[in-house]
Amino acid sequence: MIPASIRDDFPALGSLGGGKPLIYLDNAATTQRPRQVLETISAFYQTANANIHRSPHSLGQAATQMYEQAHENVARFIGAGSGREIVFLRNTTEALNLVATSLRRRESGPLMLRPGDEVVITIMEHHSNFVPWQALCREADLKLRITGLRDGLLDLDELAAALGPRTRLVCCTHVSNVLGAINPVADIARMVHGAGALLLVDAAQSVPCMPVNVQALGCDFLAFSGHKMLAPFGTGVLYGREELLQQMSPFLFGGDMIQTVTESGSTWNALPWKFEAGTPDVAAGVALGGATDRRTGARLVGAVDYLAGIGMDVVRAHEAALLDRLVSGLRDVAGVRVTGPADPARRAAAVSFSVDGADPSVVAQMLDSEGICVRAGGHCAYPLAARLGVEGTVRASPYIYNTIDEVERFLELVKDIVANRVA
Numbered sequence: 001m002i003p004a005s006i007r008d009d010f011p012a013l014g015s016l017g018g019g020k021p022l023i024y025l026d027n028a029a030t031t032q033r034p035r036q037v038l039e040t041i042s043a044f045y046q047t048a049n050a051n052i053h054r055s056p057h058s059l060g061q062a063a064t065q066m067y068e069q070a071h072e073n074v075a076r077f078i079g080a081g082s083g084r085e086i087v088f089l090r091n092t093t094e095a096l097n098l099v100a101t102s103l104r105r106r107e108s109g110p111l112m113l114r115p116g117d118e119v120v121i122t123i124m125e126h127h128s129n130f131v132p133w134q135a136l137c138r139e140a141d142l143k144l145r146i147t148g149l150r151d152g153l154l155d156l157d158e159l160a161a162a163l164g165p166r167t168r169l170v171c172c173t174h175v176s177n178v179l180g181a182i183n184p185v186a187d188i189a190r191m192v193h194g195a196g197a198l199l200l201v202d203a204a205q206s207v208p209c210m211p212v213n214v215q216a217l218g219c220d221f222l223a224f225s226g227h228k229m230l231a232p233f234g235t236g237v238l239y240g241r242e243e244l245l246q247q248m249s250p251f252l253f254g255g256d257m258i259q260t261v262t263e264s265g266s267t268w269n270a271l272p273w274k275f276e277a278g279t280p281d282v283a284a285g286v287a288l289g290g291a292t293d294r295r296t297g298a299r300l301v302g303a304v305d306y307l308a309g310i311g312m313d314v315v316r317a318h319e320a321a322l323l324d325r326l327v328s329g330l331r332d333v334a335g336v337r338v339t340g341p342a343d344p345a346r347r348a349a350a351v352s353f354s355v356d357g358a359d360p361s362v363v364a365q366m367l368d369s370e371g372i373c374v375r376a377g378g379h380c381a382y383p384l385a386a387r388l389g390v391e392g393t394v395r396a397s398p399y400i401y402n403t404i405d406e407v408e409r410f411l412e413l414v415k416d417i418v419a420n421r422v423a
Helices: 004-009 035-047 058-078 092-102 106-111 131-140 156-162 185-194 242-247 282-289 303-310 312-331 360-368 382-388 404-421
Strands: 086-089 118-122 143-147 167-173 198-202 221-225 236-240 258-262 265-268 291-293 298-300 336-338 351-355 375-377 393-396
Touching (some): 035 282, 035 298, 058 086, 058 291, 092 198, 106 242, 118 131, 131 143, 143 156, 156 185, 167 185, 185 198, 236 242, 303 312, 312 336, 312 351, 312 404, 360 375
Parallel strands (some): 118 143, 118 167, 167 198
Antiparallel strands (some): 336 351, 351 393, 375 393
16 A cells, blocks of 8 residues: 555645545546646746747757657656657547547548448447547548447457447547446457557546556557646647557647648648647646756656656555445445446446435535545446436545545445435
8 A cells, every 4th residue: 555644745635625634536537736746837937938849049948858858758657669659638538539630631541531431439438538439420421339338347249249341440448437447458459450440548547547558558549638647737648659640640730740831831740749739738748747957957756757656556556455445335335336347356446336315416515515525427428327327426536645544434424424314
């Protein structure tokens, strides 16, 4: 387990909720930020604030070097070949939309999706990996296939049956933000590639919580958000195999993504800048990936530095212990129904549950009155909620700074709500 002293790095955890000590269990939505990452944002603006890839002066060169270092650090964190395979964006949603938009454009050549082609997604997808494909299939006359579940897990047999000669792309989540189910991405990648298709993975709930190596997974694209892994809002990443990104059309057009511009046409910048049009949030990118100011040798700690310092295997073990107690404790409460897989080894990130006869939002508000932060509702996965036969659930999602004592306090309050506060 991660020592409780780590909580000292997180200023927000010292605040109070409803007059009670704050217990923050909404980490699948967004995490708190450690002091070291907050200090990096401040240090960048105080000592290196300049636009990148534009200015010949030393301040501009320093900012450029740090931003490029951050890409390389993120590449190492997820096992990518180089920073050329790492595109910084605003969030997972934008990263997924980049792929959808680019693969629809003629400039993507043989990668372009054409009328009659098929895209396969799963019923457990977040709206950000569901709605773009619905829209693209309508606009481009593609066929959308949606595969289902078995025992709270992805039905791999149904997925295999959905693959055919017209399948061009399969999109699946690594970890469901509702079920907490961990999908066997490496096995899925072999299946998808055997059918001659590409695999896009939504890793928003996995990269923050467990070791993820894109080469070991064998995926073609992988997207995640920085704000779910200790970095600022407005940071997201798309990993793409370099040979694919080289072929693909840019997503947005404008400054910095160009190499040349003439009256007759334009050519595109090298990777990954080809996909990063306009002025980015440089400070946030550095706060995600971390960098060293080569002028002074000062280290600006990024979120991936902080997590790597703990060790992602340790992060996973800590979370697994908390999740095991959460799931077993909730299942012991009469009137509480837990969604997701029964096998704790196949679960991560989140525990969603329903209380018989109670609106999930009301349960969440009762917990909030005791200082406990959870989420309630459809969790941006309405098709999955409909398939499960529920309008919504309560979701508790622990992270590195949560303790077993907090989990026990949460379980005590759920028992009290079920016994005394639900009519």
